[in-house]
Structure formats: structure tokens, C-alpha cells
Amino acid sequence: MPDAVIVEAVRTPVGKRDGVLAGVHAADLSAVVLKALAERTGLDPEMVDDVVWGCVGQVGDQSSNIARFAALAAGWPETVPGVTVNRACGSSQQALDFAAYAVMSGQQEVVVAGGVETMSRVPLGAARQTGMPYGPAVMERYDHFAFNQGVGAELIAEKWGFSRSRLDEYASRSHELAAAAQDSGAFDRQIVPVATEAGQVTKDEGVRRGTTPQTLARLRPSFQENGVIHAGNASQISDGAAALLVTTPEKARELGLSPIARYHGGAVSGADPVLMLTGPIPATAKLLAKSGVGLGEIGVYExxxxxxxxxxxxxxxxxxxxxxxxxxxxxxALGHPLGASGAVLLTRMIDYMRDKGLRYGLQTMCEGGGTANATLIELV
Structure with a gap:
């Protein structure tokens, strides 16, 4: 079976809700990274067998198979197809899995994987406004639980005994590390600037410098009156896009491209849909068991x-x-543009592995409904 390798990975800056990227349509935001992928590799887009694109809010601006219209917005040939994937927050991580599977099976040679979400223009929960997403049988099975991720996070904190101060310490760490990464230029190579009416956007917008547990302590709980989850220790509502070019080592050589990372393996799992966000735990165990790589051998976990x-x-x-x-x-600190997040994290992780010379990187993503993806990549 052929290997699948990633030869380039790029992303836009991540914008805050109603922030610097709010005026950019999802297809146009996607086109930014698609064009950058072709420009950086010198790839003729005519050679792309498929564009596999993650997107969660497939309504309004993101309806009508956003993958197809992203490729057209990029000016790519009409012969290039596209398909849109929804595995909740893991959509673009699943897009990479599908791209790797297609290449490894020999059915396709050059596939673009990635995703987009413009949460400023398609708010979280917009798809639920026109119907009942879960259906009566599911609601009856789970005693009419609301399937709320924030409540699930509260339940996880209770089950594992995490205090609010512990959660706020962790949240502060996220901002501190993100600010240090920005200042060191760690994101510069991976970010593709986005032109807006206000000018070029080149940096992630969500980092709040100087965040401390003390400043976060002032925020009110968001989901329960005496809860521990609030806006400061939860992911930010964001806009962004990211893309990765996947092929075989042989095709990469033919095209004069140098692989960055090998797709070592992927796994997906299901867990309690009420707790909802614990899926990364069994997904990681499943991935490690099938890969034969020990957790201690892995240099970075996203x-x-x-x-x-x-x-x-x-x-x-x-x-x-x-x-x-x-x-x-x-x-x-850096935001969570749902359908793009898997590819955004992979892009960040790949660059970090290159900078630090790390052989293995593991990424896992919790998802609405209790599923989770886990992916292992190897630097080459």
C-alpha cells in the first residue's frame, strides 16, 4: 500500500467573531489557502483529483457544497471537483483522513484536504433553527437531554474534579504560549495573509496578552449558575481556513516536491454523547494500538x-x-473555526515538528455528538 505524505500545509490567520475576517465570504476565505497551496508548491491545479473540505455550518454562506465553490473561487479549473465533510469540530481532520485513504488505496494521487468556517456569518447553531436535529428516538433514548457541549464540559470538570481555578490556570497558559509563539514568529511561515477592506490580516486575532487566572475569575459562568465553564476557559468563536496537499512519495518526486510529513495513521471513535467531549481519550488509545507507537515516543500532542x-x-x-x-x-487563545480547526491544528503541529525536529506528532479533536478523531503523523 502506498504511503500518503503531506507536502505543504497553510492556513489563514484566525479571526475573532465579528472581527477582521468577518467580511470575507467562506468561499473566498477558502480560496486564499487553495491559491497559496498551488503557488507554494508550483502545482498545476488541473492535477488535483479532489478537494475534501470540512465545514460544520453548511447553511447560508456555507451551503451548496462549499468545497466546490472554494475551488472555483480560487480560479481552479472547472474539472477540479470538491466534496464537503461534516464530522462536527473534526471535519477537516476527517478530510485529511479521507484524502490519505484515497491516496493510500491508489484510487487518487493528488488530493487537497482542509476546511473553513466563518462563524461570524454563520452563527453556531444556525442549522438548528429550521428543525429538530436529533430526532425523537434519540431524544427519548437520552431522556430528552439538550446535548449541550458547555454542559458536557461542566460534567467533565465535575467527573475529573477540576476546579475553576485549575481550568483558569490552563486557559491562561494557552494565551501565554500563543503570545510567545506569535512573538517568536512561530506562525509566520504557515500563515497566508488575507486581504480585507481594512487591509492585510497577518496574525491570529484572538490572543489576549496578560490573561491571568485573576482576570478570568471576574467572568460569569456561561452554562450553569455555579458552574466552572465561562467564555475565558472555552474556545473562541472564530473565522478561518486551512489546507494541506496530500499525495504519494512517488508522485511528490515526479512533481519535484519534498514531503514534510507522512500520514502514519488515523482513528475515529464514539463515546458518551452526554459528556460529549471525552472522545479523544478512546480515540487516542485506538490510534496508538493500531500504530504500534508508544505515547512517550511522540514529541507533541495537539x-x-x-x-x-x-x-x-x-x-x-x-x-x-x-x-x-x-x-x-x-x-x-487562538480560536476554533469549527470546520477548519482540524487542518489549522495540523498545520501548526507540522510546523512545530519541523522547528523542533520531532519525529511524531499526535492530534486529537473532540466533536459534537461524542465522536473524536485522532491522527498520528511522522516527520520525513
Whole structure:
């Protein structure tokens, strides 16, 4: 079976809700990274077998198969197809899985994986305004629970015994690390500037410098009156896009491209849909079992910071080294543009691995409904 390799990974800056990227349509935002991918690699887009694109809010500006219209917005040939994937927050991580599977099976040779979300223009929950998403059988099975991620995060904090101060300490760490990464230029190579009416956007907008547990202590709980989850220790509502070019080592050589990372393996799992956000724990176990790579061999772990209890519960259950967890900050500081987040995190992780000379990187993403993706990549 052929290997699947990533030869380039790029992303836009991540904008805050109603922030610097709010005026950019999702197709146009996607086009920014698609064009950059072709320009940086010298790839003729005619050679792309498919564009596999993650997007969660597939209504309004993001309806009508955003993958297809992203490719057209990029000026790519009409012969290039596109398909849109929704596995909740893991949509573009799943897009990478699908791209890798297609290449490894020999059915396709050059696939673009990535995703987009413009949460300023398509608010979270917009798809639920026209119907009942879960259906009566599911609601009856789970005793008419509201399936609220914030409530799930509260339940996780309670189950693992995380105090509000512990969660706020973790959230402050995210901002501190993200600010340090920005200042050191760690994101510069991966970010593609986005032209807006107000000028070029080149940096992630959500980092709040000087955030401390003391400043976060002033915020009110968001989901329960005496709860521990609030806006400061949860991921930010964001806009952004990211893309990765996937092919085989042989095709890369033919095209004169140098692979950056090998897709070592992926896993997806389901867990309690009420707790909802614990899926990364079994997904990680499943991935490690099939890969034969030990957790201690892995140099960096990207565990999406949907809410602070999620990576903390993952750490508690896996026994992983906390210093290797989200070393550049995460979604609490840098934002969580749902359908793009998997590709955004992968892009950040790949660059970090290159900078530090790390062989293995593991990424896992909690998802609405209790599913989770886990992906292992190897630097080449």
C-alpha cells in the first residue's frame, strides 16, 4: 500500500467573531489557502483529483457544497471537483483522513484536504433553527437531554474534579504560549495573509496578552449558575481556513516536491454523547494500538481546547507529558473555526515538528455528538 505524505500545509490567520475576517465570504476565505497551496508548491491545479473540505455550518454562506465553490473561487479549473465533510469540530481532520485513504488505496494521487468556517456569518447553531436535529428516538433514548457541549464540559470538570481555578490556570497558559509563539514568529511561515477592506490580516486575532487566572475569575459562568465553564476557559468563536496537499512519495518526486510529513495513521471513535467531549481519550488509545507507537515516543500532542477540561481530562487518563501538550497555545487563545480547526491544528503541529525536529506528532479533536478523531503523523 502506498504511503500518503503531506507536502505543504497553510492556513489563514484566525479571526475573532465579528472581527477582521468577518467580511470575507467562506468561499473566498477558502480560496486564499487553495491559491497559496498551488503557488507554494508550483502545482498545476488541473492535477488535483479532489478537494475534501470540512465545514460544520453548511447553511447560508456555507451551503451548496462549499468545497466546490472554494475551488472555483480560487480560479481552479472547472474539472477540479470538491466534496464537503461534516464530522462536527473534526471535519477537516476527517478530510485529511479521507484524502490519505484515497491516496493510500491508489484510487487518487493528488488530493487537497482542509476546511473553513466563518462563524461570524454563520452563527453556531444556525442549522438548528429550521428543525429538530436529533430526532425523537434519540431524544427519548437520552431522556430528552439538550446535548449541550458547555454542559458536557461542566460534567467533565465535575467527573475529573477540576476546579475553576485549575481550568483558569490552563486557559491562561494557552494565551501565554500563543503570545510567545506569535512573538517568536512561530506562525509566520504557515500563515497566508488575507486581504480585507481594512487591509492585510497577518496574525491570529484572538490572543489576549496578560490573561491571568485573576482576570478570568471576574467572568460569569456561561452554562450553569455555579458552574466552572465561562467564555475565558472555552474556545473562541472564530473565522478561518486551512489546507494541506496530500499525495504519494512517488508522485511528490515526479512533481519535484519534498514531503514534510507522512500520514502514519488515523482513528475515529464514539463515546458518551452526554459528556460529549471525552472522545479523544478512546480515540487516542485506538490510534496508538493500531500504530504500534508508544505515547512517550511522540514529541507533541495537539488536543483541541474546545473547553479547558477536555485536554486536562485527556492528560489525566493518558498520563502524557503535560509539557508536550499544545505547546503553542490552543483554541482558547487562538480560536476554533469549527470546520477548519482540524487542518489549522495540523498545520501548526507540522510546523512545530519541523522547528523542533520531532519525529511524531499526535492530534486529537473532540466533536459534537461524542465522536473524536485522532491522527498520528511522522516527520520525513
Amino acid at each position: 488536543v483541541n481546547e474546545a473547553f479547558a477540561p477536555v485536554p486536562l481530562a485527556w492528560l489525566a487518563e493518558t498520563g502524557a507529558d503535560p509539557d508536550r501538550l499544545n505547546p503553542l497555545g490552543g483554541a482558547i
